[in-house]
Amino acid sequence: MRTRITLVAAAVLSVVVSVLVAVHPAQAATGFTVSNGRLYDANGNEFVMRGVSHAHTWYQTQTSSFANIKALGANTVRVVLATGDRWAKNDTADVANVVSLCKANRLICVLEAHDTTGYGEQSGAITLDRAVDYWLSVKSALVGQEKYVIVNIGNEPYGNNAATVANWATDTANAVKRLRSNGFEHTIMVDAPNWGQDWSFTMRDNAAGVFAADPLKNTVFSIHMYGVFDTAAEINDYLNRFVTAKLPIVVGEFGFNHSDGNPDEDTIMATSQSLRIGYLGWSWSGNGGGVEYLDMVTGFNPAQLTSWGERIFNGANGIKATAKEATVYGGTTSPSPSRSSSSPSPSVSVSPSRSASSSPQPAGACKVTYTVTNQWPGGFQGDVKVTNTGSTPVNGWRLAWTWPNGQVLTQAWGATYAQSGAAVTMTNESYTANIPAGGTVTFGFLSNWTGSNTAPAAFTLNGTRCA
Incomplete structure (x- = not known):
């Protein structure tokens, strides 16, 4: 058991969680x-x-x-x-x-x-x-x-x-x-x-x-x-x-x-x-x-x-x-979900939202950067950037890869995931659905691993292989 010793308090200058159903504010907000x-x-x-x-x-x-x-x-x-x-x-x-x-x-x-x-x-x-x-x-x-x-x-x-x-x-x-x-x-x-x-x-x-x-x-x-x-x-x-x-x-x-x-x-x-x-x-x-x-x-x-x-x-x-x-x-908004001031529930600011029919993508018109940002015994955190290198926007996407060492996804943000054996499919969230020409979206994930943690050899976006 580790403790923080009392002379420290950098702040002194001497100096499991239950899943919570989203609950909205009880009244119209005047601030945060x-x-x-x-x-x-x-x-x-x-x-x-x-x-x-x-x-x-x-x-x-x-x-x-x-x-x-x-x-x-x-x-x-x-x-x-x-x-x-x-x-x-x-x-x-x-x-x-x-x-x-x-x-x-x-x-x-x-x-x-x-x-x-x-x-x-x-x-x-x-x-x-x-x-x-x-x-x-x-x-x-x-x-x-x-x-x-x-x-x-x-x-x-x-x-x-x-x-x-x-x-x-x-x-x-x-x-x-x-x-x-x-x-x-x-x-x-x-x-x-x-x-x-x-x-x-x-x-x-x-x-x-x-x-x-x-x-x-x-x-x-x-x-x-x-x-x-x-x-x-x-x-x-x-x-x-x-x-x-x-x-x-x-x-x-x-x-x-x-x-x-x-x-x-x-x-x-x-x-x-x-x-x-x-x-x-x-x-x-x-x-x-x-x-x-x-x-x-x-x-x-x-x-x-x-x-x-x-x-x-x-x-x-x-x-x-x-x-x-x-x-x-007067600051600009970030590319995360926003909501109108009249409603306490998040509303997606990116359009159009994901649909079953994704935009066709020319062969090779995408680039994927896969990075292991943190790794520890039995687990790791990854970051994936998907860039649309084509001339037309992508409206809704599915990114697929196959892991070579039996890695198993446990969580994702910025995308939803499905895994069957070694095959992984990441599907956009509504607020990451649109990738403009020349634009990039990013999502992250947590995964388990044993033995080795080799990166995927190839990625496909909506069925087309990426660079």
């Missing part, structure tokens, strides 16, 4: 909403967080950080606030100023109360109920800002004390319900116990019940990935369980290294991108207590990116390459 396991902005477009945390409560004069974080490509900033119980309170005026800084820099604000960190194990940490008291005290700065603000009730609200961790589901559900009964219509983010890392799987196994307890069905779950998540298998298993159960999940904190182990940041970022899951790295600058290596820039200077800053902003599957600005600021 959740539907079918996905987060949507106020315009009804799917939103995937790509950003970092900023320790505002300890560095309140560093207001230029908001513009600097945006300039490096982020669409979200997670802002550390204090309730006044462990650190000096960020009052209503300060919270209003933070929201205005987010809006001025076209960032979505995830506001978190930090004083809950490690409750039950960390001296002075407060309860989630006490955190709700704080949110109620600054309510006037938040009501009306639902398009721009997500409320993260309490950072890492339990340590590793089993007796308090056992109360996570009840306490979290009660905190959500209390915010709702007091007029908060924002999307609410809730952190896992075990210093955010949920090695006990308490959040994973109780998330469906907590989500159902929210009268607005507008709760997002946040997992923090440090030393507990040091292998691809652990990362993929945890995140895919939420996606399969249609429960919204984000990686609310993670780093490239840590004193409790070496997290696999490459897999965290790659899997988040493949599954359309948000991530928020820790942290912009100002870390202390032995975790200074988690600074992304030195001394709050955006011209001095650290190796961690280079990785998360400019590396593969990093913020610069993958972030899409929220459409409430």
Whole structure:
């Protein structure tokens, strides 16, 4: 059993899941909403967080950080606030100023109360109920800002004390319900116990019940990935369980290294991108207590990116390459499903949708790139890109291949799968049905393997062999 040691909390700066039937919000949304396991902005477009945390409560004069974080490509900033119980309170005026800084820099604000960190194990940490008291005290700065603000009730609200961790589901559900009964219509983010890392799987196994307890069905779950998540298998298993159960999940904190182990940041970022899951790295600058290596820039200077800053902003599957600005600021939509603001259920934005009669494709007018993005004993994750190299669009497709080593599919996203023996057929989802001339669609999958894991030798698209 691995635990996150208490001096860590990068966040301190001292610093099975049941399949859930999609439940739609109980009333017309004024801001962010959740539907079918996905987060949507106020315009009804799917939103995937790509950003970092900023320790505002300890560095309140560093207001230029908001513009600097945006300039490096982020669409979200997670802002550390204090309730006044462990650190000096960020009052209503300060919270209003933070929201205005987010809006001025076209960032979505995830506001978190930090004083809950490690409750039950960390001296002075407060309860989630006490955190709700704080949110109620600054309510006037938040009501009306639902398009721009997500409320993260309490950072890492339990340590590793089993007796308090056992109360996570009840306490979290009660905190959500209390915010709702007091007029908060924002999307609410809730952190896992075990210093955010949920090695006990308490959040994973109780998330469906907590989500159902929210009268607005507008709760997002946040997992923090440090030393507990040091292998691809652990990362993929945890995140895919939420996606399969249609429960919204984000990686609310993670780093490239840590004193409790070496997290696999490459897999965290790659899997988040493949599954359309948000991530928020820790942290912009100002870390202390032995975790200074988690600074992304030195001394709050955006011209001095650290190796961690280079990785998360400019590396593969990093913020610069993958972030899409929220459409409430005029950002463009991503090629994922969107929905109209008048309806809480997703509606496909790609047309025409898949039909039994797919477009004929000239011989050789397609190219397939098959990549094993992660592999571990007994399993692997794959990414497939299908490019239409012809002059006419493809409207509806079936991609087929044969595996040479007995690999067995277990999950796919961006396509539906069927397998008979070694023969695999992937069929488009409605939102990946159209491949314009010269365009590309991408889907991913998980599979089991034994002995060898050789890539398929050939692919056919709608019966025609691809390059």
